[in-house]
Amino acid sequence: MDTLPEIAATFKILLIGDSNVGKSSILLRFTDDHFLPPDEASATIGVDFKVKMLDLDDTRYKLTLWDTAGQERFRTLTSSYYRGAQGVILVYDVCSRESFDHLDEWFEELSTYCTKDEVVKMVIGNKIDKEAERAVSRKEGAEYARKHQTLFLECSAKTKIGVQQAMEELVSKIAESPTIRRSPGRNTVTVDESVSSGYGGCGC
Amino acid sequence: MAEENTLNNEEYDAVVLGTGLVESIVASDIAAAEKKVLHIDRNPFYGGDYASFSLIGFIEWATRLRDRSQVPVVDIAIGDVEMQLGARKSGEVSANNLLPETAQGSCQVGEILAMLSEYLSSEQLEQLSNSDVLKRLAGESRRYALELAPKLTFCRGPLIDVLIAAGMAEYMEFKGVDANLLVTDAGVERVPDSKEEVFASTALKLIEKRKLMRLLTTISDPEQVSKLTSEHGNEDFGDLLRKQFKLDGSLLNAVLYAVARATRPISVSEGCARVEKYLKSIGRYGRMAFLSSMYGSGAEVAQAFCRSCAVAGGTYILSESIKQIEKTESGYVVELSHGRVTTKSLIMHPSYLSDATESETEVPIARRFTVLDFPALGEDTTSMLSFVEGSHVVSMLYLTSATMVVPKGKSLMYAWTEGRYSQSKELLDRAIDSAVGDKAHRMLSVGFECRALAPRGGYTCTPGMADESVDLDSAVQAAQQILDAFFGSGSNE
Structure with a gap:
């Protein structure tokens, strides 16, 4: 490809799920192809959102991937977190039955902010590198996702398996969906440091 | 992960009570200085005095969640069914038994009726359960963002500067306010506000x-x-x-x-x-002086600050009850339902004081808003309006689906003025009538009074209510004063 493809659309994608299921690790693996060892990772501080370009079938998408900023600990994600999202990834830890059981609550919270016409949902079971400690079978995860009519994948942010594939599936599903609001900023004002220095609004 | 969800004996630099705009700016700024912040709200929602609600959420706030010392009475009219939600519940018959069967078709309608039923006569209840207006409102509940204190953002002013400096523009979307209108007996006229x-x-x-x-x-x-x-x-x-x-x-x-x-x-x-x-x-982002944020104003901005505080490491808990506050030599011990924490500083909205009383110096604000079933002053536009009658001035905002606060085709008119609600209700009605005319189009009308609560000596308190100004800059100034005191005296206050 000689020229860079133009950005066809920008999608806001959220990660939700219990603390310690690896949401930030998935984010970092996908955007920076990087994995923090557990003693450095601990609770999320400082990760707001990351921007990543994804090329699918000769089309370029700009993704903004949003982390929970630790606000999931006491279930206090702001409603504004959900605004304008086109994709939501619900993450559980395949080694934690509790995190899987809590998906119900995350689905419920999600349903108060987004309708199925507005977002594509995907359930991800993370940490499949720890096979010996697995507490939720792949079959169980897949059935759960089927019941909620969402996409499903298992992955390991540590070994990379499944992460890229998950994002590609999610984005192509969003791109296919006719009801999803494409560009969040229709006629909106971009608030930034503007050079125009005031008085009267004439460009002269 | 039980230990994850308790706070036992954690130490903080600052505990902030309330998630209104002022508290949220304060929390965000303290966390940005790498201080450890715990930010609490006793309500299940963000925003405090600036909160915004879905339609069902608003009814829930009015019937169950509002602080009755701050908002003693709420008038609600759905279609032509009018009710007053007083300071005290009537406490008669259990609501659910009375609900007519017709209400059971829609769970949203049922939910609203259950919350309102104790304020309604059985005739009104019957009328409301058959109300087409209520069905339409309830069916699109989530598409409403109804605000306690709607405001705008100056294109050039302290708030926009802080939002830009903190890199929070990504969190929010804004639209320009299309017109500044003066409401007169003859209708509305555009204010010639630039050369x-x-x-x-x-x-x-x-x-x-x-x-x-x-x-x-x-x-x-x-x-x-x-x-x-x-x-x-x-x-x-x-x-x-x-x-x-x-x-x-x-x-x-x-x-x-x-x-x-x-x-x-x-x-x-x-x-x-x-x-x-x-x-x-004017001219910074277009020909208008103000911006209107999508999905509501103060609560959206407050949530943006809360997220930025969380990104910097701040801890958030909603629906938290504060059991006891104890002053110690080095700060405070705060007893919460999630455990006991110690903090060097404590900053709170005065409503968190157990015996909060109405401020004697601040004038209350009478507020009224109405949801119209048509875009009264134009689809896809936002306007600010002023209605002047003698020495009384009513501030107004007209909002539409342009800012995603009502469903497509509907509109929302807010009106407020300083003074007691009982004395200002008619003035506010005249203001709304003059601006939008025909009463037949009103699906929902709401009126209430906001009283400022007084701070108490010995505590650092934020303003006792959202003020009457049309823009959010005064909240930034109030936050700045608190931050100056916080950082000025170190964190040993």
Whole structure:
């Protein structure tokens, strides 16, 4: 490809799920192809959102991937977190039955902010590198996702398996969906440091 | 992971109680300075005095969640069924048994009826359960963002500066406010608020254009402003406009109220500063002086600050009860339902004081809003309006689906003024009537009074309510004062 493809659309994608299921690790693996060892990772501080370009079938998408900023600990994600999202990834830890059981609550919270016409949902079971400690079978995860009519994948942010594939599936599903609001900023004002220095609004 | 969800004996630099805009700015700024912050709200929602709600959420706030010392009474009219939600519940028969079967078709309608039933006669309940208006409102509940204190953002002012500096523009979307309107007996007229508007206006007479141009030119010139303020600084701004600039009638109202927003008398210095700020805001992001944020104002901005605080490591808990606050030599011990924490600083909205009382110095604000089943002043637009009657000024905002606060095709008109609700209700109604006319289109009308709660000595308190100003900058200034004290005295206060 000689020229860079133009950005066809920008999608806001959220990660939700219990603390310690690896949401930030998935984010970092996908955007920076990087994995923090557990003693450095601990609770999320400082990760707001990351921007990543994804090329699918000769089309370029700009993704903004949003982390929970630790606000999931006491279930206090702001409603504004959900605004304008086109994709939501619900993450559980395949080694934690509790995190899987809590998906119900995350689905419920999600349903108060987004309708199925507005977002594509995907359930991800993370940490499949720890096979010996697995507490939720792949079959169980897949059935759960089927019941909620969402996409499903298992992955390991540590070994990379499944992460890229998950994002590609999610984005192509969003791109296919006719009801999803494409560009969040229709006629909106971009608030930034503007050079125009005031008085009267004439460009002269 | 049980230990994850308790706070036992954690130590903080600051505990902030309340997630209104002022508290949220304070929390965010303290966390940005790498201090450990715990930010709490006793309600299940963010926003405090600035909160915004879905339609069902608003009914829940009005019936169950509101602080009755701050908002004693809420009037609600759905279609033609009117009810008053008083300070005390009537506590008669259990609501659910009474619900007519017709209500069971929609769970949203049922939910609303269950919350309101104790305030309704059985006839009203029957009427409401068959109400087409209620069905339409309830069915689109989530598409409403109904606000306790709707406001705008100046294109040039402290808030926008803070949002930009903190890199929070990504969190929010804004739209320009399309028009600044003056409501008169004849309907609404556009305020000629810039030289271009004055020049292009067909409504203004030539002599009026000259007068306005002279004023705008004067206030755009720092030298002339400093001359004006040194000579007349403490005089009344309205008098100056009348005498020196020969403004009267709707021209005077336009400058004094729609632009300078002198809801009570202001000095020449203050008036010049306000007009200057307004004029400087025009042109930064387009031809308007104000922006309106999508999905609501204060609560959205507050949530953006909360997220930024969380990103910096702040801990958030909602629906948390504060059991006890104890002052110690080095700070405070706060007993919460999630455990006991110690903190060097404690900053709170006065409603978190167990015996909060109404402020004796601050005037309450009477508020009214109505949801209309058509875009009364135009689809896809946002306007600010002023209604002047004698010495009373009513501030108004007209919002549509342009900012995603109502479903497509509907509109929302807010009106508020300083004073008791009981004494201002009719004034507010006249303001709304003059702006939108025909009562038949009103699906939902709400009225209530917000009282400021007084701070108490020994505690650092944020303002006791969202003030009557039309923009959010005063909240930033209030937060700045608290932050100056926090950082000025170290964190050992």
